[in-house]
Amino acid sequence: MWEYTDKVMEHFLNPRNVGEVEDPDGVGEVGSLACGDALKLTFKLDKDGRIADVKFKTFGCASAIASSSVLTELIKGKTLEEAMKVTNRDIAEYLGGLPEQKMHCSVMGQEALEAAIANYRGQTVTGHDHEHGRIVCTCFGVTDKEIERVIRENDLTTVEQVTNYCKAGGGCGGCHGEIEKIIQAVQGQKVKEQTPPPPKKGRKLTTIQKIQLIQQTINEQVRPALRAHGGNIELIDVEGDKVIIAFRGMCAQCKISEFTMRDVVEAKLREFVSEDLFVEEDKDSVDAQHVHKG
């Protein structure tokens, strides 16, 4: 059970400014049904350029609804320049704090506000700023830019915190290494190496060492990502630099199937084992039992 403050419960039970402003000047939509929370923010300006009316509609848990409600209260009557200064921390503080795992709800509020203001200014920016970043977390579609930002604005130092604030890394966990690198890059000396280093490559490997390292890389770097999407991978054989693998039970509806998994595996093996490796899929070993049903 979550320990919500009275303020969170009060705004959840009696949310302010619910709905959509008619004929709005700005509209911001972030999140999705798939992600588990989404927020649509609409506002109208008065003749002085201040936010005269603002409303929200939110799909999500109590803290998402409360964060949205507070956001509208915080920005009403402000100019857009003033409103832009409202951060996710302001929202969380107004609520008397949110559980750490729910901080992403306050971040969603901030993102929706920015999207709505951008919309007003004629820019097309979605909450997830894909054009200006590279997707790091494929499960929740979070980019490196978004991750950098929550780290900087909230002074985050661990992967767990990043997950709490923007969901990145909260699915399969396959991107934890990359998030760690981003934290290092942003925070520099502030954080020490906290995760064990990934498998080291570069030295001359015996055949047995190579096979073991390939297996280890598949176990640690590849399988968790597939698992999270209902799939699996098996190492069939290694012939010189040719790595033969088979995929199991891949889920047709999952997002990750948009990528060619063979390329992903190959990239990981080249990163962690040897640049010379190439991957072949063993289609023959996929017999009837492994075909995804339903």
Next chain:
Amino acid sequence: MKVVYFDNNATTRVADEVYEAMQPYFCELYGNPSSMHTFGGQVGIKVREARENVARLLGCDPSEVIFTSCGTESDSTAIHGTLAAVPQRRKVITTRVEHPAVLTVCRDLESRGYHVIELNVDKLGRLDLDELENCLDDETALVTIMYANNETGVVFPIEQIAEMVTSRGITFHTDAVQIVGKMPLKLSNSSINLLSLSGHKLHAPKGVGVLYVKKGTRIAPWLLGGHQEGGRRAGTENVPGIVGLGVACDLAFKYMDEENTRVKALRDRLETAILEACPDSRVNGDPGSRLPNTTNISFEYVEGEAILLLLDRFGICASSGSACTSGSLEPSHVLRAMGVPFTAAHGSVRFSLSRYSTEEEVDLAIEKMPPIINRLRELSPFVQNRALSR
């Protein structure tokens, strides 16, 4: 405020008779059942009686009942104990919808070099038995498949599966914590080798479980130490818990019919009324093969935690497969395995009843549920006004 408890798949209230029966074993009859003196020995007799009660409910011999500390311990013992007994076999077959007590263990085995196959389920949460049959081979050490799913209540055809698996000389284990006491079992006529049950799911206290081990099943002990439980599970017995479980099994035997008639009728009424009053809602799980006490309903466009918190305002306890309730960011692995769309998985609510559930409680849930869904849909950006409840 009165508590309306519809979360019996999570845990159940301890029956009054069970609580009563346990009382003497804390401060008066506190002897060790393994002791040679009469004071301890009389406790040993009570443990034996409890074992007989459990065996009667399971339809097996008392010697096939091993007391453990919980369902999770029973599961771990079954899996690790079997693998230790057949070390040359390195393959384990399970399903994607198992309880974490099994699934996490299997995934750990996989990381340690075992070949683990997780069978898929279809949209109704059913297994494909042909797929299972194709996976069975001489490498397979163990097949472990739950009897009934804790989230959806879907009941697998375990007798048929056990027959298929054991006829090939492979050990079969089933996590039956959700079904024991709700549907009759006769393990002496069954091919099931190993079966886990948990006391607190059938009105016994938390902290006591059972692993049923069919005579002739190859299994190594997992918890080593003293000679308790015939050397198959070391550790001084949880006497009050075991005595309580014995009484609980006796009661479950007595009330079995009620679970399948009155409780089932209450569940059906609750389910039908909610589905009728709330558009864009649907039941998750095979309606043709389900526990009598469980319903899992998805409400489109709204989120489960918000529903639970609003139900909580009226004292109604339920649970959800939404991401937010678990503290993780992804919805229930069971619903995802069934291919329930994310939109519906986030808005799923499970009501699980018991023989203590009443007509009035069901009426209250039926009254409160539609306005709660309506209220959240009014907040939801995905709802046009047409989708609101009647």
